[in-house]
Amino acid sequence: MQNLDYASVEKEIVKAITEIKTKLKIEIDLEGDCCPGNIISSQILLTVMGRIAKSLGIIIPDNRYIFHERTKKTQTQLTIKQSAQKLIKIAKHGNK
Numbered sequence: 001m002q003n004l005d006y007a008s009v010e011k012e013i014v015k016a017i018t019e020i021k022t023k024l025k026i027e028i029d030l031e032g033d034c035c036p037g038n039i040i041s042s043q044i045l046l047t048v049m050g051r052i053a054k055s056l057g058i059i060i061p062d063n064r065y066i067f068h069e070r071t072k073k074t075q076t077q078l079t080i081k082q083s084a085q086k087l088i089k090i091a092k093h094g095n096k
Helices: 006-024 042-056 080-093
Strands: 068-070 075-077
Touching (some): 006 042, 006 080
Antiparallel strands (some): 068 075
8 A cells, every 4th residue: 555645635535526526517615624425426426436546546445435424323424634534544444
């Protein structure tokens, strides 16, 4: 696994979501506090995750989704910043 830094991961997430929002003609500002899952469907975000993984040269396990956090009681949409942090953790620790 390559060494991932926060800035490059966040940049790749923003780049991939920007491509999708442009194609879908979605008018939103993509800042670190934006929650992509509140704007773009999860099926499309799965495609975004594939693009991000390919660009960063990593594998995101099939059962991991970087744009939300699920507990036994809640599901929370994550911001771009939180998604970048989660992706780095997944890349380092795999499926844990």
